[in-house]
Amino acid sequence: MPRSIPTLCGSIMGEPFSLGEKIHNAAYRALGLDYTFVCFGVEDPRNAVQAIRTLGVRGMNVSMPYKSAVMPYLDAIDASARAIGAVNTIDNRDGVLTGYNTDYLGAVRALREAIHPAGKRVAVIGAGGAAKAVVYGCRQAGARVKVFNRSAERGKALADALGVDFGGSLDDFEAQAFDIVINATSAGFKQPDVNPLDGRLAPHLIVMDVAFLPVETALLRQARQLGCATVAGTRMLVHQACRQIELYTGHDAPIDVMERAMLHEIERLHL
Numbered sequence: 001m002p003r004s005i006p007t008l009c010g011s012i013m014g015e016p017f018s019l020g021e022k023i024h025n026a027a028y029r030a031l032g033l034d035y036t037f038v039c040f041g042v043e044d045p046r047n048a049v050q051a052i053r054t055l056g057v058r059g060m061n062v063s064m065p066y067k068s069a070v071m072p073y074l075d076a077i078d079a080s081a082r083a084i085g086a087v088n089t090i091d092n093r094d095g096v097l098t099g100y101n102t103d104y105l106g107a108v109r110a111l112r113e114a115i116h117p118a119g120k121r122v123a124v125i126g127a128g129g130a131a132k133a134v135v136y137g138c139r140q141a142g143a144r145v146k147v148f149n150r151s152a153e154r155g156k157a158l159a160d161a162l163g164v165d166f167g168g169s170l171d172d173f174e175a176q177a178f179d180i181v182i183n184a185t186s187a188g189f190k191q192p193d194v195n196p197l198d199g200r201l202a203p204h205l206i207v208m209d210v211a212f213l214p215v216e217t218a219l220l221r222q223a224r225q226l227g228c229a230t231v232a233g234t235r236m237l238v239h240q241a242c243r244q245i246e247l248y249t250g251h252d253a254p255i256d257v258m259e260r261a262m263l264h265e266i267e268r269l270h271l
Contacts, residue, residue, distance in 0.1 A: 006036040008055065009248055012048045012070075013041060013063035019265055020061055023241045026261035030254040031245075042066070049073040052092055059248035060090040062099075067129060074099045080140075083162070084132045088240070091247045100247065103130065104137030106240025107210070111138070111180070114229045115206050118142030120179040125170065125196060127154040130210045131184035135162050143180070148173050175202035182208040188217040190271070195219045203227040212237050213271045215263070238262055 011020050024037035035058070042048040045066045050073075052060050062070055067086035071077060074090065076098040081087045087099030111117055122138045124131055127149040135158065138145050145164040149155030152168070159166035167173065175181070187196040189211040195218035201207060207223035212233030220230045242253035 006034045007058045008038065009035055009059045009061075010038045010040055010057060011061035011063060012045070012066060013039065018269070019237075019262060020063075020241065022261045022265040023238065023258045024061075024245065027241075027245045027254055027258050028249075030257040031249060031251050033249060033251075035249070045069040046073050049090070049097065052090060052097060053095065056092070058092055059244065060092070061244060062088050062090060064129070071099060073097075080104060080136065084129075084136050086129050086132065089244050089247060100243075101133060102240040102243035102247075103133035103236075104140070105243045106236040106238075107134045107182075107208075108137040108141050109239040109242075110231050110235035111141075111182075111206075111208060113235065114208075114231050115180065116141075117180065120144065121177065122146070122180045122182065123148060123167065123173060123178045125149070125173075125181070125183045126185035127151065127158040128185065130186075132158060132162065134182055134184045134210065135159075135164055138182075139164055146178075170196065170200070173197070173200060175200060175205055178205065180206040180208065182210065183217075183219055184210050186211065188219055189213060191218075193218055195222055198222065201226055201228060205229075206231065208236075209233050210236055213266065215266060234259070234262060234266075 028035040074097045078100045081099050081101035084101045089100040089102050091098045120143050122143040122145045124135050146167040147155050147159045148167045156166040188194045190213050192214050203226050205228050207228045208231035209217045209219050210233045223230050238259045245253035
């Protein structure tokens, strides 16, 4: 008997990156599913979405710079993805393509490992795509959120769009006014010595960094040394992938297996 063709899942991105592939394929193996995950470097988001239809791809992750660009070509957009303005997950159910955003769920699930955010005072640093997902997720979880950003125009626009407060620039951030601080900028990503909150932390804070390379950023290292509880960006990454697995397969995701695969790949690539 010829071997059956596996169910195809994948990721569309500007430049292929192996981390998502390792995380997803580890999950499919652990679940005993005949799925395979492949990364695709693409230039045209419209053609990429059409390829999902043509090839019958079960699910497709979407990375920068296409998280907003794919949205006009989908059949439906989940309410959370529409509010955030970005899709990182395309679920293909019988030819109907629905866009989701699992980044916000990844952020909240990771944060809940340290603290339940309901009622807590949360400072979010940044006003880009990651910040939008984090702010939306924290607000949905019942937190009191305030945005800080270098550009007041962008920071205020994000805060107004998602119904939270704008606190000003980082110079206006005061640790004592918050329970949780989340770096949602790219500062520190693949920059092991860059800390956007250098000298501004206090021991009572829960400190989270969405940057996941290195696993312990300069921000998290300083927070740990102060005695703060910390949440690594790798936890957000693996939790958002868990939600994708749930959507694509209908199964609970094997998070421990997925995390081991992720950390092994980070170590292998010396990231």
